[in-house]
Amino acid sequence: MEKQILSVVDSRTNDRYEFPIENGAIRASDLRQIRSGADDFGLMSFDPAFLNTASCRSAITFIDGDKGILRYRGYPIERLAEKCTFLEVAYLILYGELPTELQLKNFVAGVTHHTMLHEKTKNFLEGFNHDAHPMGMFISTVAALSTVYPDARRVLDPESRELQIRRLIGKVPTIAAYAYRHSLGYPYIYPDDELSYTENFMNMLWRMVEPKYRANPVLARALDILFILHADHEQNCSTNVMRAVGSSQADPFVCTAAAASALSGPLHGGANEEVLKMLDEIGSKDNVRGYIEKVKAGHGKLMGFGHRIYKNYDPRARIIKWAADQVFVATGRNPKLDIALELEKIALEDEYFIKRKLYPNVDFYSGIIYQALGFKPEMFTVLFAIPRTVGWLAQWQELIQDPEQKIARPRQLYTGYDAREFVPIEKRAIRAAASR
Numbered sequence: 352m353e354k355q356i357l358s359v360v361d362s363r364t365n366d367r368y369e370f371p372i373e374n375g376a377i378r379a380s381d382l383r384q385i386r387s388g389a390d391d392f393g394l395m396s397f398d399p400a401f402l403n404t405a406s407c408r409s410a411i412t413f414i415d416g417d418k419g420i421l422r423y424r425g426y427p428i429e430r431l432a433e434k435c436t437f438l439e440v441a442y443l444i445l446y447g448e449l450p451t452e453l454q455l456k457n458f459v460a461g462v463t464h465h466t467m468l469h470e471k472t473k474n475f476l477e478g479f480n481h482d483a484h485p486m487g488m489f490i491s492t493v494a495a496l497s498t499v500y501p502d503a504r505r506v507l508d509p510e511s512r513e514l515q516i517r518r519l520i521g522k523v524p525t526i527a528a529y530a531y532r533h534s535l536g537y538p539y540i541y542p543d544d545e546l547s548y549t550e551n552f553m554n555m556l557w558r559m560v561e562p563k564y565r566a567n568p569v570l571a572r573a574l575d576i577l578f579i580l581h582a583d584h585e586q587n588c589s590t591n592v593m594r595a596v597g598s599s600q601a602d603p604f605v606c607t608a609a610a611a612s613a614l615s616g617p618l619h620g621g622a623n624e625e626v627l628k629m630l631d632e633i634g635s636k637d638n639v640r641g642y643i644e645k646v647k648a649g650h651g652k653l654m655g656f657g658h659r660i661y662k663n664y665d666p667r668a669r670i671i672k673w674a675a676d677q678v679f680v681a682t683g684r685n686p687k688l689d690i691a692l693e694l695e696k697i698a699l700e701d702e703y704f705i706k707r708k709l710y711p712n713v714d715f716y717s718g719i720i721y722q723a724l725g726f727k728p729e730m731f732t733v734l735f736a737i738p739r740t741v742g743w744l745a746q747w748q749e750l751i752q753d754p755e756q757k758i759a760r761p762r763q764l765y766t767g768y769d770a771r772e773f774v775p776i777e778k779r780a781i782r783a784a785a786s787r
């Protein structure tokens with residue numbers, strides 16, 4: 352193929368530059384060749400919130416936001432959700448190929464082997480108030496595991512990385528379930544190796560005095576599908592944090608805790624909790640139109656709507672809507688679904704939402720299912736963090752193995768003062784706090 356070139360002329364100097372275009376991008380560092388004079392540092396690109404900056408090459412997840420396409424390693428999300436278990440998809444995301452039966456058996460055994468937590472871990476959890484937010488408990492406990500596994504610092508050792516990956520995938524459901532039971536004051540339930548990943552999670556959440564927990568297969572499958580849908584989503588906010596922290600060669604436990612912290616925000620994984628609060632606030636179908644008018648007038652956002660990348664229906668929302676119907680057969684219909692359906696219907700016909708290409712995202716319906724499964728809204732983001740741990744770790748592996756990557760360190764456009772004379776304390780006047 353003919354070499355693709357971007358030619359630019361700097362109007363300050365009339366100098367002409369040529370930059371190679373590769374994969375639809377130029378290298379931002381090439382811009383540094385553009386200088387207005389000898390002591391010019393070179394041109395930078397300014398991109399707050401990375402709206403148009405690719406920070407890595409990645410072969411894991413493909414999204415076409417305009418067409419509403421999501422694929423893991425080339426496989427459409429719809430097929431994976433229909434045909435696979437969560438750990439099968441986890442294997443695909445981590446290693447690039449769907450596993451054979453033997454590979455899957457070994458992987459499941461490897462992960463299951465690590466579901467137990469060190470007994471001391473329970474002491475960390477005991478320190479939290481009974482009303483501590485489960486996401487805070489989750490983040491802190493994942494970070495604390497870094498002290499239990501100091502060998503995790505050997506991030507350049509592939510064998511160590513592999514071990515930490517299995518540890519983390521094995522332990523995150525246990526941490527999540529312990530955080531949940533801590534908030535209820537229930538005793539912790541040990542993992543059961545005979546159960547599948549999601550069944551075992553349900554066992555650790557909900558087993559009481561029965562000798563063996565038996566998960567409702569419809570609900571266990573629904574949870575498995577939700578986990579598949581949340582497993583990775585290319586360079587989203589929390590994955591970017593995973594890569595940024597990982598680029599300093601910090602261990603994967605603290606990297607995962609940092610990524611989970613990013614996920615906890617209401618504009619990211621915390622959105623599903625906000626959706627439920629919003630549906631509560633709306634209260635009934637009759638109030639939907641009035642609520643939408645308030646949003647259009649600039650009072651808040653329609654939570655669970657809009658996405659940085661999807662400017663079309665989020666394919667995950669469509670699958671979740673389907674899964675919700677299965678769940679409601681087993682649990683009875685969540686009345687909030689009717690409000691959500693009405694909200695979606697009215698919003699999708701409204702000029703404000705059409706013009707801005709705002710569609711329901713993954714969080715719009717997931718909270719309604721989680722609630723029907725018996726979770727309180729505070730647990731929703733934790734339920735997102737469990738499967739996303741797989742994506743974070745796959746992206747972390749890719750980062751560590753990528754020779755082009757270095758410690759992440761953006762530039763800034765400095766807008767502060769030039770050098771100033773120091774003012775001794777007795778001579779300082781009160782000035783308005785500088786916001787710049």
Ligand SMILES: CC(C)(COP(=O)(O)OP(=O)(O)OC[C@H]1O[C@@H](n2cnc3c(N)ncnc32)[C@H](O)[C@@H]1OP(=O)(O)O)[C@@H](O)C(=O)NCCC(=O)NCCS
Pocket residue numbers: 617618619620622646651652653654655656657658659660707709712713714
């Ligand atoms: C996801 C989200 C953060 C993406 O933000 P973004 O890519 O920066 O998009 P912008 O904030 O630039 O939005 C573009 C326009 O749509 C509006 N908009 C975006 N999301 C909206 C929402 N949920 N409700 C109402 N208006 C919304 C913005 O106000 C803006 O309008 P303007 O052009 O008149 O200023 C944003 O859509 C949002 O906050 N959604 C609600 C939270 C949520 O569901 N998050 C989960 C994501 S999976």
